[in-house]
Amino acid sequence: MPATRALPTREAADLIELTRTLAAKELAPRATEAEADGTFPRDIFRLLGRSGLLGLPYDEEYGGGGQSYEVYLQVLEELGAVWSSVGIGVSVHGLACFGLAAYGSEEQKRTWLPELLGGELLGAYCLSEPHAGSDPAAMRTRAVRDGDHYVLNGTKAWTTHGGHADFYTVMARTSDHRTHGISCFLIPADTPGLHADPPEKKMGLTGSATATMRFEDVRVPVDRRIGEEGQGLHIALASLDRGRLGIAAVATGLAQSALDQALRYAQERETFGKPIIEHQALAFMLADMDAGIVSARATTQAAARLRDLGLPFTVEASVAKLVATDNAMKVTTDAVQVLGGYGYTRDFPVERLMREAKVMQIFEGTNQIQRLVISRALDRDAGGAITVVDGGS
Known part of the structure; x- marks a missing residue:
């Protein structure tokens, strides 16, 4: 039975009703088969994006929904009740947008955030590494400054949407300082040198693609660094x-x-x-x-x-x-x-x-x-x- 909800506004109540309708009509008929087959539902995320559900907790001036987390999390719960892979995917997309929205410059936000929140693009978040899961400060993926670019080399593990995302928010080491030597980058999926391994074969959430991402001399313009150099771990923990x-x-x-x-x-x-x-x-x-x-x-x-x-x-x-x-x-x-x-x-x-x-x-x-x-x-x-x-x- 649907949860009883006390929502702060009529708009929020309408949003929950929209979510329930989309979940019943578009998610429920496909969830069981897609999970059995391991099919990634890219079109579902596009539909949710066009319906305004991918950017709910972000400012309306940048294309977001302007909703509180109190409301946003209830939308995620409704999605998770019908198809967990999709609910997790919406959460991960929001995670991938957070660094830019919270720490990006005004020019960066106005340039990229409306497209990221607009519904057509899907994000991924690259933090964990094969040897550095619970200890992100131990990461080895490195970004070396080369003129007006950084060159990234390394490996990121357990990337939700890996190989399917349109952009990746990536934490990489820019110095050897354990906690202040990590920086954050926003990298388009088609950047040369960025590759996804075949998806992991998981016991559950098989409709959600999880893959290792490899960075082989990936050149990223300096203006795609989010926040200050060395601020990445702080951004990651806040995310x-x-x-x-x-x-x-x-x-x-x-x-x-x-x-x-x-x-x-x-x-x-x-x-x-x-x-x-x-x-x-x-x-x-x-x-x-x-x-x-x-x-x-x-x-x-x-x-x-x-x-x-x-x-x-x-x-x-x-x-x-x-x-x-x-x-x-x-x-x-x-x-x-x-x-x-x-x-x-x-x-x-x-x-x-x-x-x-x-x-x-x-x-x-x-x-x-x-x-x-x-x-x-x-x-x-x-x-x-x-x-x-x-x-x-």
């Missing part, structure tokens, strides 16, 4: 805060879908003369699934509101990602259990949802990394801040 909220939202939608399917089965399947939902042991399992989803949604929305108020939300983003993705793994596993033997077959989609939930505990920083972020904040902070939002006495 991840937002990306983690996107993953949390999609994971919540995925869990909602698993619950909905388990609930329908429990209402229809009979044992000992009555629907299995009337057996308390199973009914309580469904109740726990619902409680976990409601909690994950609330946690994600609470972090989004901090971001919208301009307050620090790094720790809250880690909490949301941890809570929502761990919950998605539990809910999907329980959904398989509710369906019994049928849940273990591909005749029902809950086994696919369980496989898709697993990776959400891994990307955008493993959940062990989220616990590290949270625990360090607990050790460092003496207490929480109090902020008056609406004024008053």
